[in-house]
Amino acid sequence: MVYVWGGGVITVLILLVVIGYVLVQGLPGLTLDFLLTPPQGGLSGEGGISTVIVSTIYLVAVTIIILVPVGLGAAVYLAEYAPNNRLTRLIRYGVETLAGVPSIIFGLFGFALFVTVLHFNFSILSGALTLVCLLLPTMIRTSEEAIKSVPYAHREAALALGATRWQMVSRVLLPTALPGIVTAVILCIGRAIEETACLYVTLGGSAAMPSSLLSGGRTLSLHVFYLAMETRAFDKAMATGAVLIITIIIINTITNWLSYRFQKRMKGTS
Amino acid sequence: MTRYFTDRLARYVVFISATVSFIILLAIAIFVFIDGLPAFKEIGVFEFLFGTVWRPGQGQYGILTMIVGSIVVTVGSLLLAIPLGIACAILLAEVAPFRVRQFLRPAVELLVGIPSVVYGLVGLVLLVPAVRQLGGNGFSVLAAAIVLMAMVLPTIISISEDSLRAVPQSYREGALALGATRWQMISRVLLPAARSGIGASIVLGMGRAVGETMAMIMVIGNSIVFPTSPLSPARTLTGNIAVEINYATGVHESALFATGIVLFIFILLLNSIAVIVFKRGASAQNLT
Amino acid sequence: MTIYNQACDCGKISARQVDLYYGNFQALRNITLEIPQCAITAIIGPSGCGKSSFLRLLNRMNDIINGVRVGGVLQLDGVSIYDKTIDVVDLRKRVGMVFQKPNPFPMSIYDNIAFGPRQHGTRSRHNLDEIVTRSLQQSALWDEVEDKLGQSALALSGGQQQRLCIARVLAVEPEVILMDEPCSALDPIATLRIEDLMRTLARDYTIVIVTHNMQQAARVSDMAAFFMMEEDRAGTLVEYGKTSQIFTNPKDKRTEDYITGRFG
Numbered sequence: 001m002v003y004v005w006g007g008g009v010i011t012v013l014i015l016l017v018v019i020g021y022v023l024v025q026g027l028p029g030l031t032l033d034f035l036l037t038p039p040q041g042g043l044s045g046e047g048g049i050s051t052v053i054v055s056t057i058y059l060v061a062v063t064i065i066i067l068v069p070v071g072l073g074a075a076v077y078l079a080e081y082a083p084n085n086r087l088t089r090l091i092r093y094g095v096e097t098l099a100g101v102p103s104i105i106f107g108l109f110g111f112a113l114f115v116t117v118l119h120f121n122f123s124i125l126s127g128a129l130t131l132v133c134l135l136l137p138t139m140i141r142t143s144e145e146a147i148k149s150v151p152y153a154h155r156e157a158a159l160a161l162g163a164t165r166w167q168m169v170s171r172v173l174l175p176t177a178l179p180g181i182v183t184a185v186i187l188c189i190g191r192a193i194e195e196t197a198c199l200y201v202t203l204g205g206s207a208a209m210p211s212s213l214l215s216g217g218r219t220l221s222l223h224v225f226y227l228a229m230e231t232r233a234f235d236k237a238m239a240t241g242a243v244l245i246i247t248i249i250i251i252n253t254i255t256n257w258l259s260y261r262f263q264k265r266m267k268g269t270s
Numbered sequence: 271m272t273r274y275f276t277d278r279l280a281r282y283v284v285f286i287s288a289t290v291s292f293i294i295l296l297a298i299a300i301f302v303f304i305d306g307l308p309a310f311k312e313i314g315v316f317e318f319l320f321g322t323v324w325r326p327g328q329g330q331y332g333i334l335t336m337i338v339g340s341i342v343v344t345v346g347s348l349l350l351a352i353p354l355g356i357a358c359a360i361l362l363a364e365v366a367p368f369r370v371r372q373f374l375r376p377a378v379e380l381l382v383g384i385p386s387v388v389y390g391l392v393g394l395v396l397l398v399p400a401v402r403q404l405g406g407n408g409f410s411v412l413a414a415a416i417v418l419m420a421m422v423l424p425t426i427i428s429i430s431e432d433s434l435r436a437v438p439q440s441y442r443e444g445a446l447a448l449g450a451t452r453w454q455m456i457s458r459v460l461l462p463a464a465r466s467g468i469g470a471s472i473v474l475g476m477g478r479a480v481g482e483t484m485a486m487i488m489v490i491g492n493s494i495v496f497p498t499s500p501l502s503p504a505r506t507l508t509g510n511i512a513v514e515i516n517y518a519t520g521v522h523e524s525a526l527f528a529t530g531i532v533l534f535i536f537i538l539l540l541n542s543i544a545v546i547v548f549k550r551g552a553s554a555q556n557l558t
Numbered sequence: 559m560t561i562y563n564q565a566c567d568c569g570k571i572s573a574r575q576v577d578l579y580y581g582n583f584q585a586l587r588n589i590t591l592e593i594p595q596c597a598i599t600a601i602i603g604p605s606g607c608g609k610s611s612f613l614r615l616l617n618r619m620n621d622i623i624n625g626v627r628v629g630g631v632l633q634l635d636g637v638s639i640y641d642k643t644i645d646v647v648d649l650r651k652r653v654g655m656v657f658q659k660p661n662p663f664p665m666s667i668y669d670n671i672a673f674g675p676r677q678h679g680t681r682s683r684h685n686l687d688e689i690v691t692r693s694l695q696q697s698a699l700w701d702e703v704e705d706k707l708g709q710s711a712l713a714l715s716g717g718q719q720q721r722l723c724i725a726r727v728l729a730v731e732p733e734v735i736l737m738d739e740p741c742s743a744l745d746p747i748a749t750l751r752i753e754d755l756m757r758t759l760a761r762d763y764t765i766v767i768v769t770h771n772m773q774q775a776a777r778v779s780d781m782a783a784f785f786m787m788e789e790d791r792a793g794t795l796v797e798y799g800k801t802s803q804i805f806t807n808p809k810d811k812r813t814e815d816y817i818t819g820r821f822g
Binding site: 001010012021022070072081082093094112113117137165167197228241252 | 273280293301384389390482512541
């Protein structure tokens with residue numbers, strides 16, 4: 001019993017240290033000024049994180065715009081259309097294996113294909129495309145679960161009324177599974193924000209305001225890394241870390257609330 | 271009628287979307303392979319994998335030190351994370367009163383979502399100076415292993431907890447009815463029954479540990495040496511790739527891709543082991 | 559063996575020597591009967607003898623199951639249902655189905671009823687309003703919901719939900735309405751209301767109902783078909799005829815045993 005409780009205590013300790021320390025150290029630095037001025041670079045790490053915030057939002061937006069149609073389409077196929085044959089198994093194998101590939105290898109791939117061969121160079125575009133590859137399995141898996149959890153009765157009812165397959169999917173299945181799908185999207189947004197390794201080698205380290213898809217940029221996570229490794233400004237790093245943590249907390253809360261709404265909707269009101 | 275047209279079109283579109291994953295996987299394999307192959311050819315597979323000197327400037331490309339570095343850090347982190355993780359999972363699934371669980375479960379989920387750089391940052395600012403007290407300059411495999419443990423812990427906890435919860439109530443009741451103590455019931459019946467799920471969580475954690483890059487770079491020192499003690503620095507395979515890829519050219523660049531290939535294969539092996547462990551556990555319970 | 563009477567010479571739906579296989583398992587054998595227009599035909603029999611499977615043949619809902627094979631001839635208005643050129647989607651418009659457990663979509667009452675017409679191309683708000691009103695009136699639900707059409711359909715009671723499902727089917731203006739044990743999930747009062755509704759609808763629609771409840775079949779139907787399972791678990795048609803005749807003077811002993819409650 002001591003063992004079990006000891007484990008729990010140590011886990012809580014870790015939690016407190018990691019999140020608590022960063023918040024305690026970082027929150028004081030979270031001034032409006034910090035959020036609105038661009039980073040100055042240099043050893044002292046002066047400045048704020050305005051360009052970084054913009055880059056992060058820009059990158060995540062581009063990623064999601066590409067990721068959601070492809071991921072949702074694949075999820076719909078796997079949940080509704082896929083016959084039980086070898087091709088389907090192959091596709092599932094692809095998704096499962098892709099899920100296990102470490103982030104740095106996606107980075108290498110992105111570097112080889114998007115940055116070099118396709119000449120997108122270090123840019124938001126390269127980073128976004130790499131992120132899409134990385135996040136595709138997550139989007140597919142979570143969306144597929146959401147679609148599969150729609151009760152079979154709704155499919156039957158729609159088909160019996162003379163709807164085509166696609167009408168049934170688009171007018172009944174997807175709207176019903178929407179909260180689950182939105183959860184999947186938000187999950188991917190969260191992972192995109194925290195990703196570092198694959199973006200390190202595809203985004204470049206530019207701290208300037210991105211002007212187009214082909215500009216370089218820096219996400220919040222990467223900024224923490226650069227601050228920690230290249231400057232002595234640990235307080236700024238902590239502050240940026242605090243921004244990250246708060247963002248994750250908000251995302252988790254929204255996801256949980258959406259799951260709750262999804263359950264409620266399946267059972268009707270009250 | 272247009273709706274038949276849309277129906278047909280939709281079928282093709284979703285099919286193509288589904289194949290994208292597989293295409294990407296293939297593309298990754300191809301690109302990484304193509305860019306890594308020249309290194310194997312120039313350097314020789316044996317020399318590459320088992321060479322102990324990595325000095326690109328002098329044309330020496332042996333990654334053994336980094337293989338060892340990766341293994342040491344992974345094993346170290348798992349040695350710490352597994353007992354702690356299982357303990358916490360048991361706590362959450364079996365022992366803890368409702369109030370505690372209400373607080374702890376979301377906390378664990380939160381930890382899963384924290385970016386690796388934040389772990390690295392805390393490691394850099396708190397852990398490294400602490401390790402420095404023990405000797406060396408603080409940047410060490412010990413620090414790296416502890417940081418990695420913190421990252422892998424939430425994964426092990428949440429999946430193991432789910433496995434423990436999934437064990438049928440009849441097992442618990444059967445054990446207790448035979449006069450077993452709570453702990454005996456947990457250790458002799460529950461844990462073995464949830465073995466496959468716990469095993470899967472460990473393999474998943476192992477995969478995350480081997481693949482971790484940025485946090486490692488921040489605390490491990492990145493020296494290309496064999497880690498002879500917990501206090502010595504080292505470099506991981508992943509760290510090597512990230513640190514040098516931005517300025518590497520020619521054979522050097524190719525060698526980094528080759529490192530990626532080694533990593534890729536290693537992870538595939540781990541996944542295969544996971545499948546075997548899971549299948550064996552599942553069939554033992556007559557689940558497949 | 560089949561023994562049947564014909565209520566009229568051309569059935570709205572006619573089945574001749576119909577077999578149904580799920581993979582290698584034969585679920586139905588040699589079913590032959592004519593279902594008359596604008597009447598209620600009940601399919602009765604013990605559990606598992608293929609009644610629902612037969613019903614689902616009539617609107618090809620079995621198509622979504624893998625490994626299904628159909629033999630024999632099944633016709634709607636003299637045209638084979640299982641012909642390659644048949645538009646399944648159109649078939650299901652003409653032959654509607656109400657399920658055992660009410661399954662309204664998680665949408666508003668209005669959207670539930672409007673779903674069918676919308677899928678078939680009706681767009682104008684005015685037309686849809688008309689259809690929704692008409693369907694709800696036909697299914698005797700209008701008075702209870704006319705002021706809350708925007709509410710979620712899941713908030714209705716079981717009996718109301720089932721009437722909603724009937725209205726939903728009526729909205730696509732079918733010719734045949736199939737009902738698979740429509741009252742088995744409802745309380746007795748709701749059941750009686752639905753039975754009344756069936757009688758009203760039978761003036762304009764052909765109704766085929768599968769039911770476990772013999773009294774219901776006796777109360778409601780004009781024709782009755784008694785199905786039974788043989789030793790190899792394939793369902794067959796034992797007797798088919800006017801309800802009054804089947805229940806008072808059955809020709810087959812097995813029918814008589816079932817009716818009098820000796821088994822089933």
